[in-house]
Amino acid sequence: MSRRITWADAACPIARAADVLGEPWTLLILRNATAGTTRFEDFRAQLGIADNVLTTRLAKLVDRGLLTKLPYRDGGRTRHEYRLTRAGSDALPVLHALGAWGDAHTPSETGPGPMTLVHTRCGQLTRPGAKCDFCGKNLVRGDLAWRGSWLGEGEIPLADPVA
Template sequence: MSRRTTWEDNSCPIARAADIIAEPWTLLILRNATAGTTRFEDFRAQLGIADNVLTTRLAKLVERGLMTKLPYRDGGRTRHEYRLTKAGSDALPVLHALGAWGDAHTSSETAYGPMQLVHCACGELTRPGEKCDACGKALVRDDLAWRGSWLSEGEIPLADPVGW
């Protein structure tokens, strides 16, 4: 389903952001990319999304600068990986906020528990922010993982974005 109105040039930054990330599937694609998914086939399998919808969403994320498309060889064929850019990586606080809201206001019998943020440098749980709640060190994306996510109850390191 396509939206009839574009908010691309709207004076409100929330409307402009919603124009990019509020489409169905887009936040889930960003979530999976943050957890390290890069290949079309893996997005499709993990999300259960139709090929045409995934193709459209990935193209828009590349066009809007949230992901980049990198070629790789698969046998004799060139395919593409999709990696987060800095702009895509900067959506992490939005994903954390949605995860916290979802944990607080929704439930699921199949959930592994609340989605938690782990500071891998000290191994302790923390909250999104500038410093670790446990050790006080600066939180750097390379030292963060999600625990109790939709994929497993184990820890999933956050993927490094491309082009920083």
């Protein structure tokens, strides 16, 4: 599906963000990258996305600086992992806001329940922000995990961006 217009140079920052994040699958790819998915095969299996669509979306996320493409050896072949950059990592508040909106306005009868944020240092639920609601310590990405998510039971630590 090809878009007829681009908002990449729009004056409005919401339009520019929509130009990068607004295509189908893009936010779900970022969600999974935030949860630590790095390999093409894993994105494909977790999302059920067609190879050509995944290839296009990953290339655009790399091109726009939200993911970086790093080579690794798999047997005799060179393949690539896709890791969050600082820009991709900075999309976390958008993912949290969409998750909260989705929990409030599109409840799932079959899902694991609301997606929550856990401060792993104290083990308590918190909300996105600067400090933990329970212990008051500063929230650092490496000390956060999602619980009650689409990937099943347990806690899913949030991936750190590459330097």
